[in-house]
Amino acid sequence: MPKLVDPDARRRDVVDALFRVVVRDGLQRASLRAVADEAGLNIGSVRHYFANQQELMDFAMQAMLDRLDERLRGHTERIGNLGDHPRDEQLRLAAGFLAELLPLDERRRAEVTVFLDFNAAARTDPAFAALAHRTATDTRRLARRVLTRLDETGTLRPGRDLAFETERLTALLDGLGLGAVLHPDVLDAQTCAGVLRAHLDDLCGDG
Amino acid sequence: MPKLVDPDARRRDVVDALFRVVVRDGLQRASLRAVADEAGLNIGSVRHYFANQQELMDFAMQAMLDRLDERLRGHTERIGNLGDHPRDEQLRLAAGFLAELLPLDERRRAEVTVFLDFNAAARTDPAFAALAHRTATDTRRLARRVLTRLDETGTLRPGRDLAFETERLTALLDGLGLGAVLHPDVLDAQTCAGVLRAHLDDLCGDG
DNA sequence: AATAAATTATCACGCCCGTGATAAAAAAGA
């Protein structure tokens, strides 16, 4: 006879419900009651698995980071030996890697949306400060890594200041994500990916 | 005997207080009571000049847009006849123009912060939808205008897709603003302005 | 000075919130 409830699975369900509420109504309206309703649970059940609201949020933030790491891991190996591929393939891989941070499909859209809301909240709520700092440095590190790889294989145009280009690429990624989430009608997924790719092409100088 | 209270001035005072609360505590905590406290007024007084919360928000949004327009107007004439200036001056003017959208000093920082919070709220609250749409298109139009001017004077590198470059520049501006507001320790004002300038230099091809 | 209008100040209502406390029900272990 299997255990009828798996605590870990329950926690994941609740966090998924939290994410849905955040995407639909905003972090601000993600109250314990709303999350419980979304999960189809009584608020008492939710509170049994999360001592208080902060614990739920902490768990959710960790889940966010874990899932993103998971998806990035697949790309990491492919980009490690970038020199094995032809130039065009290199750019394709690099763009695909960075595009994990862009809301190009429903899953990524939900992720980026949640990240944006949490980061916005972090500006005035210290409870989210650690997450915000980490996501910011993670994006930066990812951008830098890609640029470094392209530079090592000689694909990048020479004479580029990597630190500067990292800031530019990071800002571009953040801006594309923000624009695509807030105004999907103006900045659609295709344009979004195209701008990123064009930027990389530009850095590698075929124009 | 002068009127002791000027209704328009009062409204401006209240809106200024609202902006301070939003910058300090976030839009979410900008309740009528909090704003009244910040303005040093009784909530009854605030409600005498704004029938309800929505009216206050509408007034605040309009004030935001008006003030930004005001500041941009000064730049508009200078950039109109861009061809009169030498190439380096052209880039300086263009960067200065666009930098009005970056949080490079306390005033702009406050402005961008408020804009970000309102736009984030607009994602899930229809009451802010009109503002969000307008700010998005305004930024885009500003970016496009600058690129068009640079193109007309032959400063821009040839063969550029203006629509594409507009998206790229818009995203860069949004991303720089977001990064500088959320993580001023990582992305300081100097770097922020530098990246923008470097991007324009890049577009005009001196590298 | 008397009246009208504008402004400031309170009170109360219903709503949603997080949370402590506790009971009820279900499952697991003996």
Next chain:
DNA sequence: TCTTTTTTATCACGGGCGTGATAATTTATT
């Protein structure tokens, strides 16, 4: 079966919110 633990379900409290209603006070007008 009986007991223990886990899980689910309620209740109540204090707090903040927007807002309707109304009083109190101050300023302007006649």
